[in-house]
Amino acid sequence: MKDDYIEFIQSVKNKIGIDLHLYKETQMKRRLTTLRNKRGYTSFVSYFEAFSKDSELLNEFTDRLTINVSEFYRNPKRWDVLKDRILPMLIEKNNRLSIWSAACSTGEEPYSLALMAKEYFPKSKIEILATDIDDNVLEKAKQGIYTEQALKELPDILKKKYFAKKGSLYKIEESLKKNITFKKHNLLADRFPKNIDLIVCRNVLIYFTDQAKEKIYQNFSNSLKSDGVLFVGSTEQIFNANKYAFNLAETFFYQKDETLF
Ligand SMILES: C[S@@+](CC[C@H](N)C(=O)[O-])C[C@H]1O[C@@H](n2cnc3c(N)ncnc32)[C@H](O)[C@@H]1O
Structure with a gap:
């Protein structure tokens, strides 16, 4: 067959x-x-x-x-590293950040970024581009309504502050949508955006062939500003990261270093 x-x-x-x-x-x-x-x-x-x-x-x-399962603060320890090390490092250089959440599924990842920005970096101007190949998940992402399960890793204090509970569902605070642009984008075919400070692309590259992955890493590297960072999923280490001008900044965080070109 x-x-x-x-x-x-x-x-x-x-x-x-x-x-x-x-x-x-x-x-x-x-x-x-x-x-x-x-x-x-x-x-x-x-x-x-x-x-x-x-x-x-x-x-x-x-x-x-x-395959669009997602959740807020997926792998919470990595999100702590993002908050405590990576974002402060990027903000120190530039108080205006462009973040791209690629393959964002139903929105848990871009909203995690938006609420982290609002809660911990209120003086910074942080814009988030959130993309996925699937129109259905993007529609759900725009609504911002979640089950308890999607929020299980989110610290309680943030859950209380940024969600309205209706029955068994949680609706994200409207103001968090203001700095997010949702858009359809195919990582395997479309042109990549430029001048990005942080790319968050997690739990999608595992489904692609090695050849497809290599092309995407190169495209990500081209998308990032000098010293920009790529945040990948917790099973998605990049072998030969230097080939794409990436240095390991923290586990699962790769920083672009133009001297490696
Ligand atoms: C498992 S989810 C990951 C969601 C989120 N990044 C996370 O880690 O929780 C994978 C997502 O990748 C998207 N996807 C699959 N192929 C894609 C492609 N070629 N371009 C962009 N997104 C794609 C799917 O639609 C799905 O929403």
């Missing part, structure tokens, strides 16, 4: 612009086969035909493809 999957990959690329060749194949194929079988299709081509005509099936497929 290899050809069936190859034909499917091409059709998906034409229909929704996501190139599955650039995602690790074994893992992705396993995820999609489980869903396809659950819906009763025995080939990828017939499954594609079905979701091409059915928006609910298509949404479900896109959801499975994009």
